[in-house]
Amino acid sequence: MESFQLPPTVWPRVHAMYPGKTFVKFMSAYRNPKAGLPALQSALELNPGFVHLVQGFDLFRKMREKWDDQPTVVGPAQAAPAPANPATPAAAGTSAAPAATGPVARMTAAPAKDFLSSVGKIQARNAVASLAMMRSAQGPLPRNAADDFTFTPATKLKYALLSEDFHESRRLGHSEEAFLAGLHYDWFFELATADKAPAEVQLELETAWKEGFRAAQVARRIASNYKNLPLSEWIFAATMAIYLGRAWSAWIYSVNHPGCAFWKDFRSKVDAVTTKKREAWRFIERRMFPLVHTDLAALSASSFGFLGDIAPVIAASQDPIVLRKVSPAHYQIALIVRAGQIISSIPTDDTVDSRSGLFSRLDKWVIKELKLSDSIIGPLLKKLEEPPS
Amino acid sequence: MSSDSVRKALEAKAKADAAAKAGGLGAKPKAAGLAGLLPAEDVEKQRLAEIPAIRHSCTSCQVCVPLCPAKAIFKGIGQFVIDTDLCTACGLCLRICPEKAIYNAKREEEAQKALEDEAMKKTARAMKAAGGGGSKPPGSK
Numbered sequence: 001m002e003s004f005q006l007p008p009t010v011w012p013r014v015h016a017m018y019p020g021k022t023f024v025k026f027m028s029a030y031r032n033p034k035a036g037l038p039a040l041q042s043a044l045e046l047n048p049g050f051v052h053l054v055q056g057f058d059l060f061r062k063m064r065e066k067w068d069d070q071p072t073v074v075g076p077a078q079a080a081p082a083p084a085n086p087a088t089p090a091a092a093g094t095s096a097a098p099a100a101t102g103p104v105a106r107m108t109a110a111p112a113k114d115f116l117s118s119v120g121k122i123q124a125r126n127a128v129a130s131l132a133m134m135r136s137a138q139g140p141l142p143r144n145a146a147d148d149f150t151f152t153p154a155t156k157l158k159y160a161l162l163s164e165d166f167h168e169s170r171r172l173g174h175s176e177e178a179f180l181a182g183l184h185y186d187w188f189f190e191l192a193t194a195d196k197a198p199a200e201v202q203l204e205l206e207t208a209w210k211e212g213f214r215a216a217q218v219a220r221r222i223a224s225n226y227k228n229l230p231l232s233e234w235i236f237a238a239t240m241a242i243y244l245g246r247a248w249s250a251w252i253y254s255v256n257h258p259g260c261a262f263w264k265d266f267r268s269k270v271d272a273v274t275t276k277k278r279e280a281w282r283f284i285e286r287r288m289f290p291l292v293h294t295d296l297a298a299l300s301a302s303s304f305g306f307l308g309d310i311a312p313v314i315a316a317s318q319d320p321i322v323l324r325k326v327s328p329a330h331y332q333i334a335l336i337v338r339a340g341q342i343i344s345s346i347p348t349d350d351t352v353d354s355r356s357g358l359f360s361r362l363d364k365w366v367i368k369e370l371k372l373s374d375s376i377i378g379p380l381l382k383k384l385e386e387p388p389s
Numbered sequence: 390m391s392s393d394s395v396r397k398a399l400e401a402k403a404k405a406d407a408a409a410k411a412g413g414l415g416a417k418p419k420a421a422g423l424a425g426l427l428p429a430e431d432v433e434k435q436r437l438a439e440i441p442a443i444r445h446s447c448t449s450c451q452v453c454v455p456l457c458p459a460k461a462i463f464k465g466i467g468q469f470v471i472d473t474d475l476c477t478a479c480g481l482c483l484r485i486c487p488e489k490a491i492y493n494a495k496r497e498e499e500a501q502k503a504l505e506d507e508a509m510k511k512t513a514r515a516m517k518a519a520g521g522g523g524s525k526p527p528g529s530k
Contacts, residue, residue: 020474048442049472052465111466135472142464145449149464 006290007257014296016136016191017184017303022047023132024305030125031176037116040124044112050131051112053141056149057127060119126153129160133187137194159185159209162388163240172220174233180306181216181237185209185244187304197251200264204250211344212243213387219340221380222370223333230329231310238301238310239337242317245297252296253289261288278345279360282318294318313337320366338366343377344384438495439478443469447490453482 019027025046029039044050054060116124130153134141142149154161163182167175185205192201216239223235253263266288273280285292291299298315301307307314313334316322320334342363359367367377427435447468454462454469461475462482471482471491482491 022474046437047473048470049461049463049465049474052470053463055466135475138460143454143460143462145451145464147464 007252007255007260009255010252010291010296010299013191013195013252014299014303017187017300018136019132019187019305020135022050023128026125026128027180027306030121037113037121040116040121041110041112044116044124044128050128051115053131053149054115054124054127055111056142056151057115057119057123058150058152059123060115060127061150063118123153126157126161127151129153129183130156133157133183133190136187137190139190139194156190157183157186159183159189163213166388167236174236177233177237181240184237184241184301184304184307188244188247188300192247192251195251198254201247201251201254204263205244205247208243208247210387212240214384215239215243215337215340215344217340217384218344218380219337221383222336222339222343222372225376226332226336229332231313231333234307234310234313235333235336235340237307238313238317238333239340241297241301241307241310241314242294242337242341243297244300245293245295245314248296248300249289249293252291260290276358276360278342278363292318317341319362335366335370338363339370339372342366343372343380346377346381436478437473439493440473440476441471441478441480441483441491441493443471444490444492446488448488450487452485452487453491456485457482 022043025043026040029035029043032039044054119127130151131141133139133156134151140149160179160182164175164179167173167178172178185208189202189205192205216236219235219239223229223232226232250263253260253266256262266284269284270277270281282292294315294317298311301314302311310330310333312323312327312330316330316334317337320331320338323331323334342359346358445468449464449469451469458479458481459475459477461472461477462469463472464470480493483493
């Protein structure tokens with residue numbers, strides 16, 4: 001048997017998915033319904049770097065410029081700035097107002113509070129997410145005294161905002177998890193762009209987004225039939241993450257590694273198969289690569305942190321049965337995710353004949369295990385919407 | 390083994406148990422970090438305390454920016470700032486800053502305390518010398 005060697009590029013790229021302590025703390029405060037702006041403020045103030053960098057948010061800059069056009073009124077915060085607490089360096093770095101002129105002249109002694117109360121919770125989250133992403137990808141953050149830093153989260157968080165809007169506009173619930181699922185894609189895109197990944201990676205990412213969104217919709221609809229399903233809020237994100245694994249594979253296997261094949265060669269081999277494509281995919285992929293797309297997706301999800309709870313579902317999505325005894329909660333989710341993938345692959349001009357040769361033995365077993373009859377599958381396919389773009 | 394030593398050992402054990410119940414020194418930490426020695430929150434607090442900060446006296450000479458191995462120094466609003474997520478607290482920026490604008494609050498506090506202690510000791514010694522060696526404690530020959 002051919003000896004595989006893990007590509008050395010895997011680990012640094014997967015580690016770059018880690019969002020950083022500040023963003024993790026900020027998001028945990030954001031997702032806590034009992035926590036308000038003070039909790040977000042304290043999470044942000046732990047890192048003086050972020051407190052300063054968020055001031056470059058284009059919306060906030062415009063707001064400040066408007067304030068500067070108005071006549072000056074010295075507020076209590078400016079008249080008597082809060083004393084700096086030298087005990088903690090984080091507080092020491094943020095508590096005093098930076099001495100600056102121009103559009104920042106009106107910054108008070110608590111720039112993080114000013115920022116959060118001006119732009120609001122959602123915009124602040126977008127700004128912090130964009131910054132964390134740019135920093136992870138070694139993006140264009142200001143490092144010289146002459147740099148004028150500004151950024152627009154709407155352009156950076158394309159998939160995250162599309163995914164969240166889709167859920168919110170249709171009142172589907174779990175829109176925060178949908179945001180994180182989209183953010184996972186944005187993060188990958190940012191890293192791949194910074195690393196000048198080949199064009200085929202972007203193509204694979206777009207395909208993954210479309211197919212993943214379709215499968216995730218089906219999985220979410222199946223899950224809605226079950227009551228008290230643990231981790232059900234993560235079903236959409238888990239299915240999306242599995243498809244992102246394909247883009248990961250396209251990126252990792254776009255260059256030659258000893259013992260590894262190229263991703264495009266694998267794709268052409270799989271495309272040549274006409275029946276039981278999913279089974280063929282699984283078999284050929286295991287033979288050609290040391291880490292398959294679900295492995296990479298699980299690594300990425302666990303490094304990304306927010307999707308860490310469902311990393312086992314992602315890793316075992318091709319063989320959900322391995323979770324049956326080990327983790328029954330994950331097993332149920334893995335079955336639903338797998339069913340989402342199976343059903344979403346059925347052509348839109350669905351007839352019972354068109355399904356012959358489409359399902360493998362495992363697929364049929366998953367459908368039987370979940371008791372999904374034709375009367376359930378048919379309506380699921382009809383209601384499917386195209387992914388937003 | 391004498392009865393005294395047994396009694397002392399039992400007393401020590403009882404004290405340790407009471408401390409563990411009260412969540413004192415002998416208590417087992419709830420969330421273990423740093424090889425189970427300290428709770429994770431304390432480890433994070435210690436990590437943050439080791440990270441330096443930049444004073445407003447920073448002249449933006451940018452000597453520290455290219456030298457930072459973690460690339461943790463950014464240009465903020467009106468001054469440079471250290472990103473605490475990236476900083477590894479290596480102390481390189483602290484040593485090379487020509488304006489001494491980069492400082493560690495914890496270290497400065499400790500240094501200040503040490504200076505104050507030294508000054509107090511000096512004063513005590515001076516007072517002792519002025520008083521001719523001070524009075525002898527009662528009962529001493």
